[in-house]
Amino acid sequence: MKQTIHAYALYLEEDKGMSSSTLESYLRDVDKFIEFADKEYGIREAEQVRRTHVILFVGQQKQAGRANATIARSVVSLRSYFHFLMRRGDILQDPTFDVEAPKADKTPPQVLTIQEIELLLASPDTRSPQGVRDRAMLELLYATGIRVSELIALDVRDVQPRMRFIRCGGAGKERILPIGAPAAEWASVYVNEYRKLLIKNDTDEQALFVNVSGRRLTRQGFWKLLKKAAMDAGISGEITPHTLRHSFAAHLIASGADTRAVQDMLGHVEQPGQQYGHHGRKTMKEIYESHHPRAK
Numbered sequence: 001m002k003q004t005i006h007a008y009a010l011y012l013e014e015d016k017g018m019s020s021s022t023l024e025s026y027l028r029d030v031d032k033f034i035e036f037a038d039k040e041y042g043i044r045e046a047e048q049v050r051r052t053h054v055i056l057f058v059g060q061q062k063q064a065g066r067a068n069a070t071i072a073r074s075v076v077s078l079r080s081y082f083h084f085l086m087r088r089g090d091i092l093q094d095p096t097f098d099v100e101a102p103k104a105d106k107t108p109p110q111v112l113t114i115q116e117i118e119l120l121l122a123s124p125d126t127r128s129p130q131g132v133r134d135r136a137m138l139e140l141l142y143a144t145g146i147r148v149s150e151l152i153a154l155d156v157r158d159v160q161p162r163m164r165f166i167r168c169g170g171a172g173k174e175r176i177l178p179i180g181a182p183a184a185e186w187a188s189v190y191v192n193e194y195r196k197l198l199i200k201n202d203t204d205e206q207a208l209f210v211n212v213s214g215r216r217l218t219r220q221g222f223w224k225l226l227k228k229a230a231m232d233a234g235i236s237g238e239i240t241p242h243t244l245r246h247s248f249a250a251h252l253i254a255s256g257a258d259t260r261a262v263q264d265m266l267g268h269v270e271q272p273g274q275q276y277g278h279h280g281r282k283t284m285k286e287i288y289e290s291h292h293p294r295a296k
Contacts, residue, residue, distance in 0.1 A: 001034045001037075001044065001045065001046050001049075002034060002044075004046065004085065004088075004090065005027065005030065005031070005034075007088075008027075008030070008081055008084050009023065009027055011084055012026060012027075012080075025073065025077070026077040026080060026081070029073065029074040029077035029078065030077055030078065030081045032057075032074070033054075033057050033074070033078055036057050036060060037049060037053055037057070040056075041053060046082070046085050046090055046091050047090070047091050047092075049082075049091075049095045050095050051095050051096070051097065051098070051099060053095065054075075054078060054095050054096050054099050055099060057074075057078075058071060058074070058075065058099065058101075058102075061074060062102070068102040068103060071101065071102050072101035072102055072103070075096065075099060075100075075101035076101065078096050079094075079096040079099075082094050082095055082096050110237070110238075110239075110240075110242075110243050110246060111243070111246050111247045111250040111251075112235070112239075112243060112244075112247045114251060114293050116233070116235050117142060117244075117247060117251075117293070119233040119234065119235065120138060120229055120230060120233045120235060120239075121135065121138050121139055121142065121182075122233070123228075123229040123230075123232040123233040124138070124225075124229060124232075129194040129195075129197040129198050130198070130212065132186070132189060132190050132193075132194040133190055133194065133195070133198065133209060133210075134225050134229065135186050135190075136183075136186040136187050136189070136190040136209075137151060137209055137217075137222065137225070138226075138229060138244070139182055139183040139186045139187070139294075140154075140159075140166065140179065140183050140186075140187060141241065141244045141245070141248075142183075142244050142247065142248055142294065143179045143180050143182075143183035143248075143292070143294060144166060144168070144177045144179060144183075144248070144265065145244075145245050145248035145249055145262075145265055145266050146166075146168050146177070146245070146267075147241070147242075147245065147267075148219055148222055148223075148241035149219065150168045150169060150267075151168075151209070151222070151241075152207075152209060152216060152217050152218065152219060152222060153168070154166065154168060154207075154208040154209065155206040155207060155208055156191060156195075156206060156207075156208050157206070158208065159187050159191070159208060161179075161184040161185070161187045161188035161191070162184075162188075164178060164179050164180070164181070164184045165177060165178050165179060166179055169267060173267065175264075175265070175267055177265055177284075178284070178285055178288045178289070178295075180288075180292055180294040180295040180296060181294075181295070181296055182294050183294065191208070195208075195210065198210050198211070198212065198214055199214040200214050202214050222241065223241070226239060226240075226241060227239065245266070248265075248266075248292075249262050249266060251291075251292070251293055252287065252288075252291045252292055255290075255291040255293070256290075256291055257287045257290075257291040258287055261284045261287040262287065264284055265284060265287075265288070
């Protein structure tokens, strides 16, 4: 099987367009299985592999204490590999057929404390245009609970600091969300004083948040600034954009906010907000002004 790995890697990269990190994970999983099959059963050719061998490999991974999510990914990797070999005609049967992957362990969403939120928001160096931009982004993200994709998609016209609301979500899914005084203030300072220093003379750029080249900030760009902000704030653990979204929802509901109103703010079609709790019904504006830690 070793001799097929290079061809499989090319297939993943060129035909599937797989990212380098995901490709490495797939190849690592396949390598582990090949090593297991050779060491435990003397199997070196793909046509010798049976469903039983794959099941035994999954069992070994469980005994080794691997997380369910890791084992499930291994099964997906092996299934992809043997499907590739079947397409090439190297094997006639798929040994991963009907092999069940363990369900990933459900963990509660990560939520920062209000003190950690304050440290995170205060971490950007606001003596520079980029620092003011970063502060405004973090403030708006926590003020509204919007997704990072919605945040970077905002245009200047979508944010109304004086009226203290933003418009997001795009056609068919548009939401009008209130924002607190701190978020409104930092958004106003950024738009009126510092954004023009980043876009320079490009008056046609409509994006609210731009990079040093004056173009719309990307998801990757926001990830970098968020990681730096968390590190500067001394917050341990991995922080993601969804951490602020979860914290927004959890803090509102912990202070007595109506779950359904919070779901509306988050843009949930169904009711996944129930993972945060359940309370009585009020209007979105009342909920926000009464319960958001940075409403005033």
